Amino acid sequence: MVTDHIPGRLIAVEGLDGSGKSTQIHLLYQWLNGLGCKVFFSEWNSSSIVRSATRKGKKKQLLTPTTFSLIHATDFADRYERQILPMLEAGYIVLCDRYIYTSFARDGVRGCDSHWLRKLYGFARHPHITLYFELPLETALGRILEGRPQLKYFEAGMDLNLSGDIYESFRIFQGRVKEQYDAMAEEFGFTVIDASQHIHVQQESVREMIEEKIDLPRFKLRVKR
Amino acid sequence: MSEKKCYGNPPPHVDLSRLSGFLIVIEGPDSSGRSTQTRMLSNWLEQRGYAVVQTGLLRSPIVGPALEAAKQGNVLSPRTMSLFYATDFYDQLENTIVPALRAGYIVLADRYVYTLQARDLVRGADPGWVESLYSMAIVPDAVFFLMASSRNLVERTLTANQLLDYWESGMDIGISRNWFESFIRYQRRLRVEFKNLQEKYGFEIVDANRSVNAIQKGLRAHVETVLHDTRSVLG
Numbered sequence: 001m002v003t004d005h006i007p008g009r010l011i012a013v014e015g016l017d018g019s020g021k022s023t024q025i026h027l028l029y030q031w032l033n034g035l036g037c038k039v040f041f042s043e044w045n046s047s048s049i050v051r052s053a054t055r056k057g058k059k060k061q062l063l064t065p066t067t068f069s070l071i072h073a074t075d076f077a078d079r080y081e082r083q084i085l086p087m088l089e090a091g092y093i094v095l096c097d098r099y100i101y102t103s104f105a106r107d108g109v110r111g112c113d114s115h116w117l118r119k120l121y122g123f124a125r126h127p128h129i130t131l132y133f134e135l136p137l138e139t140a141l142g143r144i145l146e147g148r149p150q151l152k153y154f155e156a157g158m159d160l161n162l163s164g165d166i167y168e169s170f171r172i173f174q175g176r177v178k179e180q181y182d183a184m185a186e187e188f189g190f191t192v193i194d195a196s197q198h199i200h201v202q203q204e205s206v207r208e209m210i211e212e213k214i215d216l217p218r219f220k221l222r223v224k225r
Numbered sequence: 226m227s228e229k230k231c232y233g234n235p236p237p238h239v240d241l242s243r244l245s246g247f248l249i250v251i252e253g254p255d256s257s258g259r260s261t262q263t264r265m266l267s268n269w270l271e272q273r274g275y276a277v278v279q280t281g282l283l284r285s286p287i288v289g290p291a292l293e294a295a296k297q298g299n300v301l302s303p304r305t306m307s308l309f310y311a312t313d314f315y316d317q318l319e320n321t322i323v324p325a326l327r328a329g330y331i332v333l334a335d336r337y338v339y340t341l342q343a344r345d346l347v348r349g350a351d352p353g354w355v356e357s358l359y360s361m362a363i364v365p366d367a368v369f370f371l372m373a374s375s376r377n378l379v380e381r382t383l384t385a386n387q388l389l390d391y392w393e394s395g396m397d398i399g400i401s402r403n404w405f406e407s408f409i410r411y412q413r414r415l416r417v418e419f420k421n422l423q424e425k426y427g428f429e430i431v432d433a434n435r436s437v438n439a440i441q442k443g444l445r446a447h448v449e450t451v452l453h454d455t456r457s458v459l460g
Contacts, residue, residue: 057288081304
């Protein structure tokens with residue numbers, strides 16, 4: 001894993017679907033942007049080049065745990081090498097909604113070898129700060145399942161044959177993903193945020209922590225907008 | 226029945242038992258006569274009553290088309306290309322090669338993980354990373370590497386296509402602005418990587434500077450031994 005010095009700062013958020021992490025990182029982005037910092041946001045599974053392949057495989061349910069994992073690694077590598085790393089070298093604060101730990105958790109549950117996964121993503125540096133939005137499984141499930149949404153096949157872990165019922169499959173799958181996250185929290189030194197608190201309260205404590213750990217004035221844009 | 230194994234751990238949920246077919250790999254650069262030799266071998270095996278399935282690179286329906294398109298624009302980083310190729314490879318391994326081996330076919334692979342590794346290594350990939358990436362590949366029953374001199378490769382390529390291929394000339398690496406020189410030097414570097422891989426994985430080197438028929442004759446003799454040896458183990 002890459003650890004050498006780099007001018008930028010990398011912040012990642014991780015957590016279950018329904019943990020509110022995307023909301024939190026959005027608010028974080030708004031705050032940093034408002035302060036006049038150089039900030040860049042990148043989302044898991046969003047590379048335009050890789051997307052067509054991912055969509056095809058997912059739609060036709062053609063992916064195995066191995067190809068599912070590799071196609072996400074392809075997406076990540078594209079974003080990492082063309083955006084995330086250059087941004088860090090240019091002294092940006094890079095915010096990632098999900099990072100390599102999402103693969104470790106989900107692909108781990110799908111049966112991929114954990115050593116193989118860590119090697120696969122060995123080219124990526126660990127974030128300076130990884131925020132893990134932790135909350136009880138039932139709360140996370142409740143937020144997502146309330147209103148009986150259309151769940152996607154892979155999102156619900158249907159490929160694992162956990163249950164014929166997509167909602168039940170989602171519950172079991174999310175439970176296992178949470179176990180993986182909880183186990184990684186110590187291994188990778190996640191900063192655990194209690195995601196059952198009020199949104200505003202969480203954001204306050206996140207901002208406080210970031211202000212403490214990152215010398216924000218250093219990351220202000222030189223060119224005034 | 227030949228016992229199949231992978232270089233490292235097998236892919237999750239892939240059952241390696243009862244794979245009664247044979248996996249035979251033909252490796253070599255473009256214009257080494259690889260595809261011609263594979264086709265001839267396939268016909269010969271089928272004439273002898275063995276069912277054959279052919280695989281190659283970029284044939285997976287998931288990533289094949291996307292990768293072809295991306296190659297045209299040349300916008301992917303080497304690592305993204307590696308991972309795209311790896312996805313394509315494992316898709317074929319799990320959905321074509323393993324089922325065919327289970328059904329008792331002879332799988333003729335027109336290139337395998339060695340070409341993929343050599344290309345990555347020439348482009349500066351970390352050897353440990355590449356090795357781990359492909360560690361779930363099934364160990365073939367035989368691997369033949371068609372080795373030809375760069376001069377011969379150039380001549381054959383130009384005779385067939387009247388131009389040198391961008392990727393096969395390694396133009397993406399920036400070795401030289403001169404295509405001919407880039408081709409020669411890129412192929413030479415590939416050959417060095419192949420030699421290292423050969424020491425590690427132990428494949429059979431076939432002199433591809435000879436005539437099509439001479440090469441084919443040699444290949445058939447080798448394949449005969451592979452099929453025979455494994456049968457006699459069966460009793």
